[in-house]
Amino acid sequence: MRGVIMHSPGEVRVQDRDDPQIVEPTDAIIKVTAACVCGSDLWPYRGAQDVEDQPMGHEYVGVVEQVGDSVTTVKPGDFVVGSFMTSDGTCEICQAGYQSRCVDTTPMGGIGTQAQLARIPQADGTLVATPEHPDEDLIPSLLAASDVLGTGWFAADAAAAGPGKTVAVVGDGAVGLMGILAAQQMGAERIIAMSRHESRQKLAREFGATDIVTERGDDGVAKIKELTGGLGAHSVIEAVGTQEAMLQAIKSTRPGGHVGFVGVSHGVELPGDLLFGSTVHLHGGPAPVRRYLPELIQLILDRKIEPGKVFDKRLPLEEAAEAYRLMDQREAIKVLLEV
C-alpha cells in the first residue's frame, strides 16, 4: 500500500509500505476513505518534536476490510469513524468517558492513517459504524469528527460552554474553529473568536462566533475583559498549546469560570500563583473523542452541523507533502487527503 512517512522535520514522502495485518483478534483493518493533516503533525514537521521515519496521520474514516475473531460491533463493508486514540471501551477509564486514556490505548499516530489501509486495534471500542454508507458530501464532516471536531467539542465541554455563557476561543486553527461550532451547538449566548486572519474570521462567524478579537496576549485579555463587564469570559477554549495561549486563556476567564485546553502543550510552565489566584477550573488534554462520536455522527448525518467546512483544501494522498506545506505556511486551514 501507499502511505505517508515523515523522514525528518519537513521531509514528508508518500511511499510503499507493507499492508497491515490483523495482529490481535480485537483488530480491524480498514480501507481509508479520507485522512488529513493535523495541527499536531506540524510540531515534528517544524522540528519542535523529534521525528525519524515516522508513519503519519491519526484521523480517518474508511470501510472495514477485515476483522479479528473477537470483533463483534463492526464487520467488513461497514463505513466507520474512529478516534485518534484507540480504546477498549470496557475499562473503568473508558466507562467514565475518558477513552483517550484507556488503560490499553494505542495512539493511531504511531500506526499512521495517511495511508491506503490502517490497522485499528480494539476495533469494538474504537470504531463507530454509520447505519449505511454516507453521502459523498458528508465525508469531510465525518472525517472532522475523528479528531478536530471531537477535540473542539471536548474543549467546549471542558470549558462548560452552555446557555447564558460567554465563550472565548484562543486559537483560530481547525480545532479552535470546531470549538466555536461546539459552543454554538451547546447554546452559548456569545462566542468571541480571537483571530487575526480574515479567512478564519469568516469561517468563525459561519460556525457561530458573535465577536472577533484581533488582539493577543495581555491586550487580548484586556479586550475580553472589556467585552464582559470587566469580569472575563465564563468559558475559554485554548486550542494552541503555547505558553502565551495558555496564559491568555486563563487570564481571560472569570473567577469560577472554566478553561478547556486542547492545544498539545509545548514548553508550557504554569505559574502556581497565577493558577491559584485565578480560581478557574482547568481541564483538558487529549480529547476523549470516542465519547462524543455517536452524537457527532448523528448531527452530521442529520445535516445539523457541517464541520467539514473546515477543510479548505483537498489533495490526493500522493500529494501529502504539499498538504503539509500548505498547512505549515498557513495557506490552508486544514487539508483533506483523498485516498
Add this chain to the structure above:
Amino acid sequence: MRGVIMHSPGEVRVQDRDDPQIVEPTDAIIKVTAACVCGSDLWPYRGAQDVEDQPMGHEYVGVVEQVGDSVTTVKPGDFVVGSFMTSDGTCEICQAGYQSRCVDTTPMGGIGTQAQLARIPQADGTLVATPEHPDEDLIPSLLAASDVLGTGWFAADAAAAGPGKTVAVVGDGAVGLMGILAAQQMGAERIIAMSRHESRQKLAREFGATDIVTERGDDGVAKIKELTGGLGAHSVIEAVGTQEAMLQAIKSTRPGGHVGFVGVSHGVELPGDLLFGSTVHLHGGPAPVRRYLPELIQLILDRKIEPGKVFDKRLPLEEAAEAYRLMDQREAIKVLLEV
C-alpha cells in the same frame, strides 16, 4: 485594643492598636470571641513571604458591636461567623458562588482578626449570624468554619468527592484534615490520608480516613496507584502549596479525575505536558468559604460534625507568639486564640 502584629519574619508581638471604626456604611465592628493562627500565616513567619509591621489573622467568630447605616442582615449582639475574604454577596461572581473573588473583596488578613476588635467590610455579604449565641463548646468548630473547614470543604467539592469515590488527601495540616472530614460528609467511599505524623494520622482517622499512606512524592503516587487498581484516585485534595505536593496530587489522580488544590501556592510551576497528559480536572484557589457557611454552621449547631477537634491547643491572645512558635515547629496542628 490589643492585637497581633508581625514586625518581621518570626517576630510576633501582641500590642496596643487603635480601636477600629466604621469607615463605610456597609461595615460592621465585631468583638472577636476567638481567632487562630493559619498555616498561611507561617509563610511570612518563616520568611517565605515579605512582611513588615503587619496586623495578623483572618479567621474569626465574634459578636457584633456596631454596624454601619446600610447594614441590614446583622445587628449588634448577634454572634457571627465570617470568611477570610469579604464579599458583597451581590456581584455576578458572588452570585456564581465565588465570594472569595468578589469584585469588591477585602482580605481580612490585611485588617487582622488576631485582635480584640475587627472591622468587617461588606458585613451583609460577609457575615452569617447564628440563630442564637452558640454553646461555648461549639466555638472552636464555628471558628474552624471561618477558614480551615470552609477551605477543606471547597477542596473536597473541587475534587468532586462523593459517593463511590476514592479520595486522596495530600497534606496533613488542619486544611487537609478538614478535607477528610468534608469528603466523609460528602459520602466518599474511601479516603486515603497521606501523613507521616502519628497524632495527625489519628485525627485523620477520627475525621473519616480509611487508609493512611506515609510515602511522599513519587513513592506516594505509586502507593495510591497500588491502592486503586493502578488507576489513581478519583479525587485528590492538595492542601500544602509546594511543587512536590502539587505534582503528587496531579500524578495520584486518575484520567478524568479531579484535583482540588487549596494550599497557597509557593514556587509552583506546573509543566504543561504533565497537565495535558494527565487529563485531570484542576480547580482551586482561595476558597469561597462564604458559599458554604450556612450549611457548615448548621451541621455544627446540629452537632453532626466537630471540626473544632482540629485545635489541639488553646492560648490567650496575649500568648500569640507562642501559638506561632508551636505551629511553626509542628508541635501543634492548630492553635485557637481566646480573646
